[in-house]
Structure formats: structure tokens, C-alpha cells
Amino acid sequence: MRVPAYLLRHRVTVEPYLGDGAYGPQYGPPLADVPALVSGARKVTRDSTGAQVISTAQVIAAPDLDCPARSRLTLHDGRTTTAISVTHHTAPGLPVPACTEVMCE
Structure with missing residues (x-):
């Protein structure tokens, strides 16, 4: 099950x-x-080296999003930011949606 499209506003x-x-x-x-x-x-998170950093924006998107760490994102408000870490959430067989979570600088 994927994250419902109506939630991705x-x-x-x-x-x-x-x-x-x-x-x-x-x-x-x-x-x-x-x-x-x-x-x-x-939010406090960790980057690819394990160092603690502050994320100022979190992005939830479809599970097939191609966004490696250090990718550049332009958010809905026009702000440009960099991906600190990317996590693909899946739970096969469970009634929870699969998604990609991107923590941004």
C-alpha cells in the first residue's frame, strides 16, 4: 500500500x-x-557520516522517489534545500502506507 495521493498536498x-x-x-x-x-x-537527525544535524524541513513522498542524500530540493514555498538523509518506509503485509521520507537542511 502506498501513501494516499490525497495526503500529498x-x-x-x-x-x-x-x-x-x-x-x-x-x-x-x-x-x-x-x-x-x-x-x-x-528536528535533530543524523547525516550520512553519523554527525548530528538539524533538519528544518521533512518531506514525505511516494515510495519510488529518486532522491539520494545531498540531492537539491525546491520546496512548495520556493525555498531551496539539500537532502540530509533519505529513508524508504515499507511494511509488506501490514496496513500501513509505504513512503519515502527526506530530511532536509
């Missing part, structure tokens, strides 16, 4: 992180108008 743009190049981070083509639910709460 916001639209975001995701530029998937591809790696670092000679001139800094490289991003793939933008995925525009991605349905999501955005929360602007401040």
Missing part, C-alpha cells in the same frame, strides 16, 4: 545528486511537480 522539485565533479556537486535533471507532504519542523 504540496509540490516539490527534486534534482537528484549524482556526485562531485571538478566544479562541485553534480545533479541530474530536475523532477518537477513531485507530490509531497512538507513539514517545516526543526
